[in-house]
Amino acid sequence: MTSRAFTDYIHHIGDRTDLFLAVAAHTGARRALYPGSYLDLTPSYALPDVTYLDSDARARKAFADPAAPALATRHRHYPQNPRITFVPGDYTRTLTELPAAEWDLAISLYAGPVSEHVTRCLKPGGWLLANNSHADAGLAHLDPAYRLAAAIHHRTGHYRLTTDNLDRYLQPKTPPHATRRQLHTTGKGIAYTHPTTAYLFQHAPHSM
């Protein structure tokens, strides 16, 4: 049984179920795609159908075990059985092999420039949840395929989305904003005047 791998990971990084519940409530998303998921199974606590991708063999082994859907079933916040798919390999390649325009939500947390590779898999009007640890929120901000739809604040285990005054987010402390090339070179997010835990972008339908 490898459910320990998932639960140990939650204890290590903190439980983000509330983040995924807040995003699911705001967007109505049901199908999510999570490149660079590692052992973060908590999206399946909030969303009934999640496709995970990672190149790490520990993630492949853990997701292959029936303990994964069993754990998600115990913790799920929706009525049906969870649907969990795992795609092994490098997401810069495996995402090109997945169907286009199939997913409601893409998740990009601490796993590099996911936004650049995942766009074609999102339905028009679909959503991207990204943080800025590896600069992916900055990359999405510079990408005409996305527009900022909400900022996500985290306080004592609870996540709150706001759509107020979105213009103040993703403004560099020291303008101008770094270019895509600079963000790629450093692989790190730049400092913003109003940093926040995570950002929700919407895939602009006309950009496909």
Ligand SMILES: C[S@@+](CC[C@H](N)C(=O)[O-])C[C@H]1O[C@@H](n2cnc3c(N)ncnc32)[C@H](O)[C@@H]1O
């Ligand atoms: C720091 S962990 C973050 C895991 C998870 N997203 C979270 O927030 O807890 C980064 C994960 O992304 C995966 N990763 C990074 N680049 C990848 C790539 N190009 N293809 C597949 N997986 C990748 C790594 O294998 C690792 O498991």
